[in-house]
Amino acid sequence: MKPEELTAMAEKARKQDAHFSHHIHVCTESGCVSSQSDVLLKNITDEVQRRGLKSKVCVKGVGCMGLCCNGPLLKADDTMYQFVKPEDAGAIVDSLASTPVAELVCDTKQPFFARQKLIVRENAGHIDPESLADCVAHGAYRALLKVLTSMTPQQVIAEVSVSGLRGRGGAGFPTGLKWATVSKAGGKTKYVICNGDEGDPGAFMDRSVMEGDPHRVLEGMAIGAYAVGAGQGIIYVRAEYPLAVKRLTRAINQARREGLLGHGLFGSNFDFNVEIRLGAGAFVCGEETALIASVEGKRGMPRPRPPYPANSGLHGCPTLINNVETFANIPAIIERGGKWFATIGTEKSKGTKIFALTGKIKNTGLIEVPMGIPLREIIYDIAGGIPDGKAFKAVQTGGPSGGCIPAEHLDITVDYESLTKLGSIMGSGGMIVMDETSNMVDVARFFMEFCMTESCGKCVPCRVGTYEMHELLDRICKRQATMADLNLLKELCDMVKQTSLCGLGQSAPNPVLSTLRYFENEYLNLIQSSPAGHTGDGDHHVALEVLS
């Protein structure tokens, strides 16, 4: 594709759009599709057709609008509707010419929408992820064009460094620094990998980005590839995300057909291709070295680092591996500049972050908020507080690798540093809210069970340590534990954290450590109320049979 063809494509799509006097956007992401938004979309299309309004009303499927708990969501011109059933289609189409269907209206002025700041998700709800023309009309590939026609790889890396963007996959590693490292690594063949494994329970941010704006991810990868000197990209998506896989496949085919992927993009001498690899849903395959092993066709198991993928990754070549959301931030940074991006957020955490809100809150769904927003604002304003008049108890961030934050710390700001200081982590963006009825030992046991079943089995501390920690937590929950068990649990937490090979094992004790930090009395109550608890010594003293 030549540069002017991109502009022409956007113009044409915009002109076509201008013919419509009304727009109906139906969410077609996994959440809403599970409550029949696909049928709803079809019904609306049929109703529009039946009324002979096909040339006046534009009906399209769009990405997630965020308030998933009230889905299916639908936008008819400026009115948002919630809980829309397939049989409401007729009424909605009729309302275009008259007044909105009052009982279905969803207030877009409520804090849930008003307090968000959209960068990565700016097009969600506006574009049809299955239409390249629609995406291009909304700015897709403009940043890539800018990069290929007016920037050197060094300038791209400098822009990303200035933005202060940090990896959204969990660890928060500075993206510019990572790109610079890969670009400096020797070797002709380099790879770019997009990590879309998203294994945290309760997290669906990356899925939403891949389903709702797949071209943005491809564009971010292409820019990254140009910056580091790679020619081949791989998107690793879990097979449990069939819709994301479908949309990405479609997007790749479209981009390839139009020359937005392939040889000599925009008349430059930069070649870039992308292929999709499906993961079988192992949490550990989100860890970069395990992911690379999996792409190479090996068993998905981490290996000791260094060497880091930046120096020796896929097939031993320098490899840039970033998270979906990280890549999706890139086009905006290139278009509006690193300086602009750096104005959002806190001193060390820039930009916005998408969170998946779940648990005991009124509004569950996806939000994108500026870094540094007070946690209280997320829980009480955006999420609408705790339902049924219950009291807030804690919020778990960072999934099974993270920790909980209790009510007394609700006023902290949400950024990498302050979450780490409280013993939790930003993680990939899951937020699970618990109310006063939640039993924190049980919460710790739940996450430990997850780690135990997801441990790859390579190293002993994680493989057997998570089993034994789970066993001890189970015993505490069932009121069968003693103080000796609790002490053993603490010792195990320390050992597993210090000696495990990869991040899974190193962070598996975190939920236990953080519940112990803030809710130790719950552990003690369970132990003191157990029949064995008072004896104090429940050590198993099983002598090894023969050791000589």
Next chain:
Amino acid sequence: MNTPVDITTESITLQIDDKDVSCRKGETVLQVARENGIDIPTLCYMEGLTVWGGCRLCMVEIAGSPKLQAACATVCMEGMNICTKSPRLENYRRMIVELLFAERNHVCSVCVSNGHCELQSMAVKLGIDHVRFAYRFPHLEVDNSHDRMRMDHNRCILCSRCVRVCAEVEGAHTKDIKGRGVLAAIIHDLDQNWGESSTCTSCGKCVNICPTGALTHRGTAVGEMTKKTTFLPYLTLMREAQL
């Protein structure tokens, strides 16, 4: 193949347990320590095979680094100051070995490898006289299908030495690992009985390299199974000489 980076001729100096030592750039902490008579315990490491980094017994402290590092996978650097023994490390090592005993059914008194087992001698060396963790007592099989060798899953510590020697030295890649976590297990080909494997050459390298009584020759009685691992350094030396 043996170390994370190629060994060069450039030499560097460092300290291990307060002892000044020198080595070639690219050598690992474990290699250099052993060359200098400093013992760091390992179960999954085998000279001549790729580094696995799974047993975590060789974790050492490096001055100035908050994180412990596995000696087998850490390349020496100029001026490093490494501590291989401390109460903390010994405690971790003991716990790791205790975990191994709790994981499967290691009943030494009725094992053909009794007295010649690396796990057993490791426990003795680390002064382990009891296990504080709940035993899993899993129900595991003994694969008796091969006419010369036997795999007893009850005694396997998943060190993957057999998998690596089979793939990297024998070139057969008969063995691999299936499953996750404590349910992981050694398999033959596509999880078939060993005796039905079409790739196994019956070379017996895995038996000799297995640290425990998990892989043994058939027809051995309690305590009779001794292992001969000398073939591996020999083969490695021959291979390097050919290059």
